[in-house]
Amino acid sequence: MQYEPAPPTPDPPTTRRSPRAMLARLESAGDRSGRVTHTEHLPARAARYSPWPHRLHPDVVAAVRAQGVDRPYSHQAEALERALAGESVIVATGTASGKSLTYLAPVLHALLGPPVDGRAPTALYLAPTKALAADQARAVKELAAPLGTAVRHAVYDGDTPAEARAWARRYANLLLTNPDMLHRGLLPGHRRWSSFLRGLRYVVIDESHVYRGVFGSHVAQVLRRLRRLCAHHGTRPVFLLASATAAEPGPGASRLTGVEVGAVTDDGSPRGELAFALWEPPLTEAKGERGAPVRRSATAEAAELLCDLVAEEARTVAFVRSRRAAELIALIARERLDRRRGEAVSSYRGGYLPEERRALERALHSGELLGLAATNALELGVDIAGLDAVLIAGFPGTRASLWQQAGRAGRAGQGALAVLVARDDPLDTYLVHHPEALFRQPVEATVLDPGNPYVLAPHLCAAADELPLTEADFSVFDDAARELAPKLTARGLLRRRGAAWYWTRRDRPSDLADIRGEGGPQVQVVEESTGRLLGTVDTAAAHTTVHEGAVHLHRGTSFVVRSLDLGDHTALVEAAAPPWTTSARDVSEIAVLDTDLTEQWGASRMYLGSVEVTNQVVSYLRRRPVTGEILGEIKLDMPPRVLRTRAVWWTLTEDQVDEARLTPEILPGALHAAEHAAIGMLPLFATCDRWDIGGVSTALHPDTLLPTIFVHDGHPGGAGFAERGFHAAREWLTATRDAIAACECESGCPSCVQSPKCGNGNDPLHKRGAVRLLTVVLRGIAPPP
Numbered sequence: 001m002q003y004e005p006a007p008p009t010p011d012p013p014t015t016r017r018s019p020r021a022m023l024a025r026l027e028s029a030g031d032r033s034g035r036v037t038h039t040e041h042l043p044a045r046a047a048r049y050s051p052w053p054h055r056l057h058p059d060v061v062a063a064v065r066a067q068g069v070d071r072p073y074s075h076q077a078e079a080l081e082r083a084l085a086g087e088s089v090i091v092a093t094g095t096a097s098g099k100s101l102t103y104l105a106p107v108l109h110a111l112l113g114p115p116v117d118g119r120a121p122t123a124l125y126l127a128p129t130k131a132l133a134a135d136q137a138r139a140v141k142e143l144a145a146p147l148g149t150a151v152r153h154a155v156y157d158g159d160t161p162a163e164a165r166a167w168a169r170r171y172a173n174l175l176l177t178n179p180d181m182l183h184r185g186l187l188p189g190h191r192r193w194s195s196f197l198r199g200l201r202y203v204v205i206d207e208s209h210v211y212r213g214v215f216g217s218h219v220a221q222v223l224r225r226l227r228r229l230c231a232h233h234g235t236r237p238v239f240l241l242a243s244a245t246a247a248e249p250g251p252g253a254s255r256l257t258g259v260e261v262g263a264v265t266d267d268g269s270p271r272g273e274l275a276f277a278l279w280e281p282p283l284t285e286a287k288g289e290r291g292a293p294v295r296r297s298a299t300a301e302a303a304e305l306l307c308d309l310v311a312e313e314a315r316t317v318a319f320v321r322s323r324r325a326a327e328l329i330a331l332i333a334r335e336r337l338d339r340r341r342g343e344a345v346s347s348y349r350g351g352y353l354p355e356e357r358r359a360l361e362r363a364l365h366s367g368e369l370l371g372l373a374a375t376n377a378l379e380l381g382v383d384i385a386g387l388d389a390v391l392i393a394g395f396p397g398t399r400a401s402l403w404q405q406a407g408r409a410g411r412a413g414q415g416a417l418a419v420l421v422a423r424d425d426p427l428d429t430y431l432v433h434h435p436e437a438l439f440r441q442p443v444e445a446t447v448l449d450p451g452n453p454y455v456l457a458p459h460l461c462a463a464a465d466e467l468p469l470t471e472a473d474f475s476v477f478d479d480a481a482r483e484l485a486p487k488l489t490a491r492g493l494l495r496r497r498g499a500a501w502y503w504t505r506r507d508r509p510s511d512l513a514d515i516r517g518e519g520g521p522q523v524q525v526v527e528e529s530t531g532r533l534l535g536t537v538d539t540a541a542a543h544t545t546v547h548e549g550a551v552h553l554h555r556g557t558s559f560v561v562r563s564l565d566l567g568d569h570t571a572l573v574e575a576a577a578p579p580w581t582t583s584a585r586d587v588s589e590i591a592v593l594d595t596d597l598t599e600q601w602g603a604s605r606m607y608l609g610s611v612e613v614t615n616q617v618v619s620y621l622r623r624r625p626v627t628g629e630i631l632g633e634i635k636l637d638m639p640p641r642v643l644r645t646r647a648v649w650w651t652l653t654e655d656q657v658d659e660a661r662l663t664p665e666i667l668p669g670a671l672h673a674a675e676h677a678a679i680g681m682l683p684l685f686a687t688c689d690r691w692d693i694g695g696v697s698t699a700l701h702p703d704t705l706l707p708t709i710f711v712h713d714g715h716p717g718g719a720g721f722a723e724r725g726f727h728a729a730r731e732w733l734t735a736t737r738d739a740i741a742a743c744e745c746e747s748g749c750p751s752c753v754q755s756p757k758c759g760n761g762n763d764p765l766h767k768r769g770a771v772r773l774l775t776v777v778l779r780g781i782a783p784p785p
């Protein structure tokens, strides 16, 4: 399809913060021409309003008006009508479109109402993070102030002291918490919460798009446990969800909650003009692995752009993909800017202590901070709308996330600038040269699979502990529960007595489910000489990020890891600033456990099934910052990790290998290159990013006895990504082949077939062989109907 850019609109009068002027200035500085590959202009949009629903309590209307909101936007009014009528709804509209009102107003309305059947009304608010629940508590406090003691809210999370918990149980009618606390506290202790649960009218699920993949599947099961206990206590709460824009929000929300959920998507809020530029950093002089050309890193480029914007007093957030990048950008900005402006730039990421994060949020609000380099820890719930510019260093994995981040830019009545800075990898390179893939495609649906047995099993155990489990409960959880209960009984986890299953062990079943998939306790990063706790890293990431010798950045200071004790969950670090960064190398083997689906593609065969992946970190590379040039490789002695998960794989026959002219010397490199590029492109078709999936390729696999390429989910039990790949295989592998073929490099580079996380140092790789291999495989598929 030929891509037609949107027709240019006439230039607005140049003001200091006109997005076009900002972009023109960024482009013209130094030698930056040609780096903008496309600019999309999204015109301003006027607000659409509707009247307040008649049935909404006048005191609630007055309280909202007192906050400066005179009339609801059209989507707010629609959501309010439906929520007040008792329909579960999801509001999936743009960033800062006023979603909070759509759940707060019905909740306050219910709390002001009389008891029903002698039950005083209550409501539950769930946020994915503690910070967001705390933020909402502040908003509720202000909004409900004119309503006196009718609204008694309480935050209930891991930091809530015992006496405050007791108060919450006895008096609160609006509880602000998170799925983890439901899972570990409220549901197991439901008898103590019975008066709260008996009155439960609304369950609010804020930022519901976050509940995707394995985490989403866990939360879906936690919500099923909640619904089952509510039924036991005689209630059927209405679910109110707020989400970033997502495809098919209604079905997604229904899958998450297990109840029928209607969707409100027609956004009536106003929007300023947005200029959205796609930006490709230039090639550098440096040579990468196997002499490949290397582009300037997105991090270095974004750091430079951030400096330029901050120097012009433009309030800017640079969203980055890794904690390290957030630190690096802040570091570079402080070096490049004068002292006053340098101090107005900071980093923000998960793993900081909560009080540090709160202080940074306040500073950004007050304008004391002008620039922030942030991971997606900032994306959620922190009210940072109203920025002049947003830089996105690396495609954030989904279009939904991209818009969520870009939507932070824009002040009332003024335009804003968003810039996606491409990383040197196949997907980002493809996207900055195919703007239609970003701007002419709908955002993704949220993928989750509540029937994943790895997820379901621990929740069935927890449910059995909360109330004995009966046949009738299976339909609440998932049909898979019917087969799972006897298996759990055989494993000694459940015990059957009569028609019910019980948890009779002494330990707590909630400990069986690691709902955030952190893979065990967090590893604490401790400064050796002082004993100071710098932050935490989850276990899975610890192998690759805080191994011995790793360079670890924290708030702009560089540390080197002296030792990592996985048994003790501690990494000891010391302040040091070597002139390199580090990246871990690992190796993987894969075994087929089960095949669920297969499809014949001419002579090739495509499979979906369960696999066991054994992975071991074996060494790390030292790289020069900015250019990424490799300075050396150091061996490591780390334990292997085993992952049982889902994979998509395909095989080639001897004849196909001959047809693609893949000699024995070329074949391993062609397979390996096709695997890398396929991993790089899958995020375009499955809601995941490259770090959520892995791959293995081999010229002769012991299970298939043929040359085989595997792409697997990175989570125990799978997360639905490989499955998406299987079902979208034609489009996926076609885009993969096209991306490799279109790359200008001679024999493979990070923009096409080199992978930043390759365990074999990107060796061997055969770029042209990969194109021929994929062409032969694709020839076997019937063209689309």
Ligand SMILES: Nc1ncnc2c1ncn2[C@@H]1O[C@H](COP(=O)(O)OP(=O)(O)OP(=O)(O)O)[C@@H](O)[C@H]1O
Pocket: 068, 069, 070, 071, 072, 073, 076, 094, 095, 096, 097, 098, 099, 100, 101, 242, 381, 382, 383
């Ligand atoms: N009908 C309205 N008229 C004018 N301003 C409004 C209206 N509704 C909400 N607002 C204002 O819009 C801002 C954003 O609202 P809110 O935080 O609820 O958005 P959101 O969609 O929940 O944001 P996020 O995308 O961050 O979750 C707030 O300052 C709020 O007061």
